[in-house]
Amino acid sequence: MTAASQEKPQTTQTRHHQILIIGGGAAGITTAAQLHNRNPNFDLAIIEPSEKHYYQPGWTLVGGGVFTVSDTEKDEKDCIPPGTTWIKDSAAHLDPDNNTVTTTTGIAISYDYLIVAAGIQINWHWVEGLPEALGKGGVTSNYSKEYAPYTWETLNNFQGGNAIFTQPGTPIKCAGAPQKIMYLADDIFRSKMNLRQRTQVIFCNAGKALFGAPDYRKTLEKIVQERDIEVKLQHNLKAINAANKEAIFTVTQGEETHEITLPYDMIHVTPPMSAPDFIKNSPLANEAGWVNVDKDTTQHLTYPNVFSLGDASSLPTSKTAAAVRGQAPVLVENLLAEMAKQGKNGKYNGYTCCPLITGYGTTIMAEFDYNKEVDSSFPFDPTQERYDMWIAKTKLLPWLYWNRMLKGKPFEGKQLKKVFSR
Numbered sequence: 001m002t003a004a005s006q007e008k009p010q011t012t013q014t015r016h017h018q019i020l021i022i023g024g025g026a027a028g029i030t031t032a033a034q035l036h037n038r039n040p041n042f043d044l045a046i047i048e049p050s051e052k053h054y055y056q057p058g059w060t061l062v063g064g065g066v067f068t069v070s071d072t073e074k075d076e077k078d079c080i081p082p083g084t085t086w087i088k089d090s091a092a093h094l095d096p097d098n099n100t101v102t103t104t105t106g107i108a109i110s111y112d113y114l115i116v117a118a119g120i121q122i123n124w125h126w127v128e129g130l131p132e133a134l135g136k137g138g139v140t141s142n143y144s145k146e147y148a149p150y151t152w153e154t155l156n157n158f159q160g161g162n163a164i165f166t167q168p169g170t171p172i173k174c175a176g177a178p179q180k181i182m183y184l185a186d187d188i189f190r191s192k193m194n195l196r197q198r199t200q201v202i203f204c205n206a207g208k209a210l211f212g213a214p215d216y217r218k219t220l221e222k223i224v225q226e227r228d229i230e231v232k233l234q235h236n237l238k239a240i241n242a243a244n245k246e247a248i249f250t251v252t253q254g255e256e257t258h259e260i261t262l263p264y265d266m267i268h269v270t271p272p273m274s275a276p277d278f279i280k281n282s283p284l285a286n287e288a289g290w291v292n293v294d295k296d297t298t299q300h301l302t303y304p305n306v307f308s309l310g311d312a313s314s315l316p317t318s319k320t321a322a323a324v325r326g327q328a329p330v331l332v333e334n335l336l337a338e339m340a341k342q343g344k345n346g347k348y349n350g351y352t353c354c355p356l357i358t359g360y361g362t363t364i365m366a367e368f369d370y371n372k373e374v375d376s377s378f379p380f381d382p383t384q385e386r387y388d389m390w391i392a393k394t395k396l397l398p399w400l401y402w403n404r405m406l407k408g409k410p411f412e413g414k415q416l417k418k419v420f421s422r
Contacts, residue, residue, distance in 0.1 A: 024048025027310025033408025063151030160198030161265030
């Protein structure tokens with residue numbers, strides 16, 4: 001499908017807002033809050049269909065039995081910044097040439113400035129048999145609040161055999177999450193008499209390396225070796241045969257590919273993901289489907305009154321909530337400069353953070369930039385497993401998310417350095 005073939009809903013009403021934000025998740029709310037804090041008189045509107053707002057980084061801990069889904073949930077209305085209009089709908093058609101977004105119910109919303117923060121689309125159906133298999137028979141995924149509790153149930157009821165954990169070849173939310181639940185599972189299996197001896201833990205990653213940033217990858221490679229976890233690189237999950245409890249993978253070796261079938265007793269699937277269809281099929285998208293923005297300024301490369309951040313953007317860094325924390329101030333600074341017809345001073349260096357849970361009580365706080373180089377907020381070697389980083393992951397980061405980030409309040413890395421150097 002091309003941009004010209006977008007299906008545009010029939011217009012039922014029209015309205016206008018000065019600044020329109022698509023998406024009321026981490027990126028949209030954070031940006032709206034920062035804009036409101038800079039100027040409470042801005043005419044801001046957010047398009048978001050969901051009644052609930054979720055702290056999605058917590059779903060690994062739901063799958064690991066540390067949190068419940070309710071621990072990660074708040075009402076969306078309580079997250080929308082004051083003075084911001086909530087349009088409870090979904091974006092369906094983008095017409096940046098006419099500065100208009102049309103929703104699924106046919107509301108045509110014109111804007112002066114557009115911020116696309118629509119998140120990422122999970123494509124369960126790209127794995128044959130997966131939608132039908134999920135949530136039963138040992139097939140689970142923490143990438144949905146519907147199935148994360150089943151992960152915990154599955155791990156507790158596991159009796160041994162093949163425990164497979166997958167990572168697809170597409171960009172995904174938090175590239176470390178497929179491994180995090182594997183390390184927690186390994187801990188659980190070791191806590192039960194002889195269970196780990198009866199278990200083969202297998203990590204099937206479609207990529208060529210265990211983790212993208214080399215300094216952190218070295219530590220993870222040591223961990224999987226010490227824990228006797230079998231890593232299969234360039235193994236991309238193609239299908240689930242639930243009747244026979246088999247997982248079919250496409251394996252790449254050089255220029256050639258072939259398929260293999262692995263039996264499973266449980267399998268945690270990280271599904272393939274992409275930009276949302278309404279973005280992929282719009283003039284805003286690059287060839288890969290993401291909102292085509294400058295990697296330094298977050299401004300669209302064709303439409304100067306359009307900006308994007310978070311998972312839907314083309315910013316070439318890991319897609320995490322922490323990345324949004326680095327992107328939002330830059331976007332706001334440059335949007336204000338665009339409004340004032342001034343030069344762009346804000347520059348994003350690609351900062352992202354993936355707290356790599358390596359077991360109950362240990363976490364590697366993996367922070368890095370566009371160059372995959374360490375960009376740590378803490379006054380110690382960040383490539384090592386630490387208990388205090390487990391506390392940060394389970395206690396500090398959720399608090400910061402709800403009370404600082406979504407409120408548009410700054411919380412710089414140097415503040416963390418002060419806290420942890422006392």
